[in-house]
Amino acid sequence: MDGIIETIAKQTNGVNFQSHRYCHDTTDRAGIDYDSSNSVEWKDIGETEHHKNPIDLTSEAEKRRGLTSVFSYFLDGSRHTYKIDDISYNKNVYPIVAGQIGVGCCYRSNDLTMHRNLFKREMVIILPDIAFRDPWDRDALSMDLLKQVNANSRLKRFNIKFDSIRLYSRSDDIKLETKAVARVQDLMIELEKEMVAQLVAAGKLNYDHYLIKDGSLEYQKMSSKTMPNAKNLSDKKVANNYQYVIGVSKSFDPTKCFVKGGGSNSDVIAKLKPLHRTPAYIFKSTRSGNDVRFCVWYLRLRDARYTKSVFDGVVKIEKLLIKDSEKEHGLPSEEIDNLSAFLLNERNPVCYGSDGRWANHIYPVFLTESFVKSKYLSNELFMQLF
Amino acid sequence: MSLIGRVIATEKVPTTIDDFCFWTNKDLILNPFDVIKVEHIKGSSTFAVVEEISHITDSASFLSNFISSDFGDVEAEEATLRIGMNYVKAKVVGNTHNIFIPVQSNAKVFLASKDEVVVALGLDNIKNPLVCGYLEMYEGASEKEKITLPVHVDSKFLIGPEGAHLNISGISGLAAKTSYAMFLLKAIQDSCIKDDESEDVAFVVFNVKGRDLLALDEPNDFDGDTVEESKTKDFYSMLGLDTNPFRNVTYLYPYSTDKRSNTYADKDLLSKQKKLNKAYEYKFEYDTDKDNIDLMFSNIDDSNQTMESIINYIIDNQGGFGSVHEWTDFIEKLEDRCEAGAAGEKGKEISVLSWRKFTRMIKKSINNNYLFSNVDTTKQQVRIAQKIQDIQKNDVFVIDVAKLDSDMQAFVFGYAVRELYNLQLGEKDTSHGKRPPSRIIIFIDELNKFASTETPKDSPILKQILDIAERGRSLGLVLFGAEQFRSAIHNRVTGNCSTFAYGRTNAIELSKGDYKYIPNVYKNMMTRLKQGEYIIQNPIFRSLLNVKFPKPLYKQFK
Numbered sequence: 043m044d045g046i047i048e049t050i051a052k053q054t055n056g057v058n059f060q061s062h063r064y065c066h067d068t069t070d071r072a073g074i075d076y077d078s079s080n081s082v083e084w085k086d087i088g089e090t091e092h093h094k095n096p097i098d099l100t101s102e103a104e105k106r107r108g109l110t111s112v113f114s115y116f117l118d119g120s121r122h123t124y125k126i127d128d129i130s131y132n133k134n135v136y137p138i139v140a141g142q143i144g145v146g147c148c149y150r151s152n153d154l155t156m157h158r159n160l161f162k163r164e165m166v167i168i169l170p171d172i173a174f175r176d177p178w179d180r181d182a183l184s185m186d187l188l189k190q191v192n193a194n195s196r197l198k199r200f201n202i203k204f205d206s207i208r209l210y211s212r213s214d215d216i217k218l219e220t221k222a223v224a225r226v227q228d229l230m231i232e233l234e235k236e237m238v239a240q241l242v243a244a245g246k247l248n249y250d251h252y253l254i255k256d257g258s259l260e261y262q263k264m265s266s267k268t269m270p271n272a273k274n275l276s277d278k279k280v281a282n283n284y285q286y287v288i289g290v291s292k293s294f295d296p297t298k299c300f301v302k303g304g305g306s307n308s309d310v311i312a313k314l315k316p317l318h319r320t321p322a323y324i325f326k327s328t329r330s331g332n333d334v335r336f337c338v339w340y341l342r343l344r345d346a347r348y349t350k351s352v353f354d355g356v357v358k359i360e361k362l363l364i365k366d367s368e369k370e371h372g373l374p375s376e377e378i379d380n381l382s383a384f385l386l387n388e389r390n391p392v393c394y395g396s397d398g399r400w401a402n403h404i405y406p407v408f409l410t411e412s413f414v415k416s417k418y419l420s421n422e423l424f425m426q427l428f
Numbered sequence: 429m430s431l432i433g434r435v436i437a438t439e440k441v442p443t444t445i446d447d448f449c450f451w452t453n454k455d456l457i458l459n460p461f462d463v464i465k466v467e468h469i470k471g472s473s474t475f476a477v478v479e480e481i482s483h484i485t486d487s488a489s490f491l492s493n494f495i496s497s498d499f500g501d502v503e504a505e506e507a508t509l510r511i512g513m514n515y516v517k518a519k520v521v522g523n524t525h526n527i528f529i530p531v532q533s534n535a536k537v538f539l540a541s542k543d544e545v546v547v548a549l550g551l552d553n554i555k556n557p558l559v560c561g562y563l564e565m566y567e568g569a570s571e572k573e574k575i576t577l578p579v580h581v582d583s584k585f586l587i588g589p590e591g592a593h594l595n596i597s598g599i600s601g602l603a604a605k606t607s608y609a610m611f612l613l614k615a616i617q618d619s620c621i622k623d624d625e626s627e628d629v630a631f632v633v634f635n636v637k638g639r640d641l642l643a644l645d646e647p648n649d650f651d652g653d654t655v656e657e658s659k660t661k662d663f664y665s666m667l668g669l670d671t672n673p674f675r676n677v678t679y680l681y682p683y684s685t686d687k688r689s690n691t692y693a694d695k696d697l698l699s700k701q702k703k704l705n706k707a708y709e710y711k712f713e714y715d716t717d718k719d720n721i722d723l724m725f726s727n728i729d730d731s732n733q734t735m736e737s738i739i740n741y742i743i744d745n746q747g748g749f750g751s752v753h754e755w756t757d758f759i760e761k762l763e764d765r766c767e768a769g770a771a772g773e774k775g776k777e778i779s780v781l782s783w784r785k786f787t788r789m790i791k792k793s794i795n796n797n798y799l800f801s802n803v804d805t806t807k808q809q810v811r812i813a814q815k816i817q818d819i820q821k822n823d824v825f826v827i828d829v830a831k832l833d834s835d836m837q838a839f840v841f842g843y844a845v846r847e848l849y850n851l852q853l854g855e856k857d858t859s860h861g862k863r864p865p866s867r868i869i870i871f872i873d874e875l876n877k878f879a880s881t882e883t884p885k886d887s888p889i890l891k892q893i894l895d896i897a898e899r900g901r902s903l904g905l906v907l908f909g910a911e912q913f914r915s916a917i918h919n920r921v922t923g924n925c926s927t928f929a930y931g932r933t934n935a936i937e938l939s940k941g942d943y944k945y946i947p948n949v950y951k952n953m954m955t956r957l958k959q960g961e962y963i964i965q966n967p968i969f970r971s972l973l974n975v976k977f978p979k980p981l982y983k984q985f986k
Contacts, residue, residue: 111507154509348499390506391496395488400495406508412486 046167046191046428047127050138053187054173056129058138063428065421066123066223088322088337088363088372096310096318099341102383103317110152111384115159115241115253118410119145119234122418123223126428129173136170136212137219141226142424145233146414147241147253148406156409159246160237163417164205166229167191168222171209180209196427202419228269231261235273238283247286252381256407259289259360263331275362276331284362288381291358292402312352314342319382324363324372335363337373341382343389344401354401359385429539430573432456435466436515437533445528448476450537451515454483457568460949461974463548464518465540469532472525475540475548476518477971479949485512519947521548521970539566542575550970551579556626558583559615559667560964561975578667579975581927582968587616587629587867591926591967592901595875597914598931604959605910605931606640609871610674611977612908613824616869618669620822628821628865632848634841634872635828642693643983644826645677645706656979663978673982677824680815682832682840683709685798691828708810710827711803712843714755716811719743723842724793724835726878726889734782736886741778755800762787793835812840813847821865838878842889845870849895852903867904870896875909876916883918890918897924915940928965932957946972 044052051058123141130136142165149159167188174183184207192203208229210221234255241247264272273280296308310320322339337360344355359382363369385404393408394400418424433452437443450466452458462478487493487510497504520528524547545565546552557580565575585591594612596605613631620629635641650657661671679701682690691698701707712720722739730736742749747765752758765783794800803809812827819825827844829837851864872878879893896905897920907925911917914928915937922928922942931954937943938951950963950972957963957974964973 107505150508154507156508156511345499348495387505388507390498390504391487391508391510392492393486393488394492394495396486396492400492405506405510409486409508409511412511 044194045196046194047129047138049190049194050167050169050173050187051129053190054129054131054169056131056173059128059130059135061125061128063127063425064125065425066125086324086372088324088339089375089378090371090373091375093321093375096314096320097379098315098318099379099383099386100317102379103386106383106387110250111150111387112250112252112381113254113384113388113406114150114251115147115246116150116156116256116404116406116410117145117147117234117237117241117253118256118407118414119143119230120411120414121226121230122421122424123226124421124425125219126167126425129169131170131172131175134172136172137222139168139210139219139222139226140424140428141166141168141223141229142418143226143230143233144414144417145230145237146410146417147237148410148413149246150406156406156413158413160240161414161417162233162237164229164233165202166226167204167207168225169207169209170218170222171211173209184209200423200427202427228262228264232264232269232272235261235280235283238287239273239280242283249286251286253287254385254404254407255287255289256292256404256411257289258291258358259284259287259362260327260330260334260336262329274331275327275334281334281362281364285364287362289360290385290404290407291360292399294358296353308353311340311356312346314340314356316342316345316355317386318342319378322372322375322378324369325360333369335369336360337363337368337378339378339382341385343386349401357385357402357404429465429541429544430569431536431538432458432464433516433537435531435533435535435537437530443530443533445520445530447479447517447519448531449515449517451513452537454512454514456514458516459565459567460953461563461972462565463521463540463545464516465538465544465548466531467536467538468523468525468527469529470525470527472523472527473544474520474523474527474531475544476520477548478516479519479947480517481514482517483512483514485510519971522550539569539573540575542577545575546577548970549579549973550968551577554580554582554968556583557581558586558619559669560586560612560966561962561977562663562667563973563975576666579964579973581964581966583616583619583627585966585968586612586927587627587869587906588901588904592906593897593921593925594906594908594927594929595914595917595922595925596908596910596929596931596962597912598929598933598957598962600912602959603931603933603957603962605929606637606873607960607980608929608931608962608977609873609908609910610641610644610980610982613869613871614674614981615667615669617674617822617824621675627867629867629869630819630821630865631824632816632819632844632868632870633824633826634844634870635826635830636837636873637830639692639694639697639830639985641826642679642691642697642828643985644674644824646983647673648979648981648984650979660979660981664981667978671981674824676822677706677826678815679707680710680810680812680825680827681707682828682836683711683799683801683809688798690799690831692830693828702808705808708808708815710799710810710812710815710840712755712800713802713811714758714800715753716813717843718758720839720843720846721790722888723839723846724789726838726842726887727835727884728789729884730886733886734778735786737778738782738786754802755794759787759791759795762790793839797836799836812844816844816847816851818862819851819864819868820862823865834877838889841872841878842892845889845892845896848905849892849900849903852900852905865904867906869906869908871908871910873910875921876911876913879909879918879921880916881918882916894918894920897921913937913940915942926967930954930957930963930965931961932959 047058121143126138126140128135144163147160149157174180188207210225263274296311319341322337325336325338327334342356346352349355388404391405392400433450435450466474468474560581562578566573664671684690725735829840878889883890896907933954
C-alpha cells in the first residue's frame, strides 16, 4: 500500500521527491511569531486613574498572599510543524508541511493543585493550493483526499487520524514554507478561541475565576475564506467571551513600544522596579479587526539583577476592552491593580532549569504547556507516518 | 482492588524482567514489602513487591526551589503546588501465566487482594506449613483494603531435614529476639502436639538473661490489660495456634546454697516448680563429668595445645588422676603438680608453668563452687547429662545459666550441647530404652559468646557448634541462635543456617559484607523495624518477607 505522500501525489497528480524530513521546532523557527513582531503604541491612557509613574504593587500583592487567586484557568496552545516532503505541480516545486496542534486548558483547584480541564489535539497536512487546480471545489477535494489519507494502514495500526487538509496560497512574496507553517498557527489560534468560547459556554469564567491565556490576545482577523467560522474579536459576541480573560506574554519586543508622538518607551520597562507595573494604555489593534482595543500594561515579576537581560522578568498583560465605556476611558485602575497583584503572587514557583524563559513564565501556564506537550506524538513517530 | 497507578517505561528507565517503576498519587501510602498487581499481556497479572518509593517534582535543581522562594525568602509562598508525584520501584515476583517479559508502559497497577498476595509471595503451596508470623499490608490504605495474613514456612526447611538452623539478629531490647524465638518454638510445639504424624521435636532452651525464660509454662498476665490480652490471643487464634503457654517444661537451675544463689529465680518460684516436679538443680560430678573440663578453656588461646595435653593426661587417668573421685581431690592433685620439680615421670613434657596456669584456671571455676559436688537425688538434684537422656517428644528443657559467670555459662552450654550431640549420635543410652526425639532444637541467645568470629579456632565449644551447624541437620539437632550482630558470628555457622530473621539493627552493622546481597531498601528498613517486626529470609520464599508476631503468652518478668 502507498504511503501518505504517495497517496497525496497520486490524488493530486503531483510528483513527490522524498526530500529530507525535519521538524521546524528543532531545526529552525520558521513561521510568524505574533507576540514579538508587532509595534505597540502607547497612545491613550487605558485606566481610570492617570498615573504618570510606575505603580508599586508590593503591598497589594502582600495583602493577597494566601487568598484564593482569581486566576483559576490557564490556557495554552502549541504546535509542532514538520516539513514532510516537496511536491511538484506544473513544473514548480512546493513544500508539504504537516503539523500537530495541541490546545489545553488546566484548572487550579483551591488546594493549589492543577487538573486537566479541556484538551484538543489536531493533526493537519498543509498543501499548496495548486494541489487542487480547480479553485471552486477545493474544500470537497480536500475532504476526499483526507479520507484516502486516513485509510492508510500505518495510520490505522497506530490508531491515528488526520483531522484536516488545508491549503496555503501561493500569492505574496513570503517563503512558501513559512506560509504553510502560518496556516498551522492560524488553526491553533482558532482552536484556542474555540476553547475560550467553550469555557464561557460552560459558565466556568467569572469574576472569581479568570483565565490566563499564554501569549497575546491580539489575534489576526481571519477571512471566512481561509478559516470558515472564524471567531474574530471584532465580532461583539466573540469579544464578550473575553471579559474574564487576560493574555500574558512572556516575550515582546520592547523597542516597539512607542510613546504617543513617536519614540521608543523601552526605557520605562527597563527601569521598572520589581513588583511594579507600568500605567496601562489603550492599544488599538489594526490586525484584529475594526475597533478592537486592548488595555495593555507591563508588570515586573522579578528583580532584573537575577536575570539575563533587563527585560527578563517583565510580562506584558493584555485585556480586551469590550464595553464602550472601557474603550473610551480604559479599565478601572483597581481592577488592573487587583489582577496585577494576583499575578505577582504567581511569580513562585519558577521553572528555572526546565525552561530558559523561567523569569517570565507563570508556573501554572508552564504546567499547562507541559501537559499539552506531553500529549504530542513523538517527532520521530510523526515523521515516519508519511 | 483499587487502581493506584500506571507503569512507567522510559528510554533511561525501562521495565525489565526483574523490576519496573510505576507512578502513584503522592499521598498514597505504600510501604516496602507491599505486593502490587499489574495487568499484563494475555490476560495475565504480574505480581511485584514494592522496593523503593521516591517523590519527584518538575524542579530541575535545588536552585529552582531556592529561586521559587523569592531567592531565599523563607516566608515566600507558592501560588500553585509544584507538580509532583511518587514513583515506586517494584521487584517482579511472579506472573499468573508465568509470563516474564517486562510489563508494558502505562499498564494499570492495582493493590492486590489477600488471595493474590498469598500467590504472589509463593505462600499458597507450602508443604508442612509452620506459622512463622503474620504480615500486614497496605497499612496506609482504607480499612477494607488492609491485609493481614499468616505466613508459613515449610517446617522441613526450618528444622530439617531439607534445611535447618535459624539465626536471629537484632539490637538488644529493640528486636525482641528471645520473644521471636519463643514464638517459633511455641508454633513448633503446637503443631507437634496437634499432629501426631509430624516430627518428634523436643526443645532445649538456655536462659541467659534474668528470669526471662523461667516461667515458660505460666500464662502472661499482660499486667491486667485485658484488651491487650484478648488482642494477642486473637492473633494467636488467627495464626492457628492455641492460646496456652508452653507445655511439658522442665527447668534446670544451677545448684544454689542458702548462702549463695546461682539463679535469678526467686525462692517462691523455685520451690513451686520443685513441688510440681518441674524444676531440678544441676551439678557436675567428677567421675562422670571430668571429661568435659576442656570446655572451661573455650576462650583460651591454646595454640601450643598445652592445656589440651593436660586435659588428655587427666582424662586418661595418668599420673595418679585415676584415683581421684572428688573435685576437691582433683584440685589437690593439681596443686601437687604445681610444686617445683613435681612434673616428673610422663608428665615431663608438660612444664610446671603449664600445670600452674591450668590449675589457676580450674580453681577459678571450680574452687568453692557448689555446682561441682556430688548429686543428692533426694533433693531434686541432677546432672544435666542425666536429664538430657530422658528428653522426650514435646519436652522443653530450660537450662538457667543467667547468673553464672561467662566461663561457667560457656561450660554449661558446651556441656549440654555435647551431651545432646552424643545423644543424637546414638552414643548415649536413653533411660527406660525410650528413643530420643527425632529433632531437638537448641535455643541460645548471645550466640556470639560461643561462636563469634573472634572465638579461638580450637575452642571446644566452637567445634561443637560447628559440628551441629554442619551435621546437625541430618542428626536431628537444630540450632536457633540469636545475637546482636550477625556479622560477629562465625561464617561457618551462619553459612549453614537455612533461615534468617533480621530484627532492628544499625547502619554500621548493615555496612558489613554479610548484608551485601540484601537490597538497600530492605537494609534501610532494618534500621527502622519496630519491636515485634522481622525480615525473614528462607529458601522457600520468593523474596524477603516483613513479618510480625504477637506478644508472648508465657509469663513476663519485669
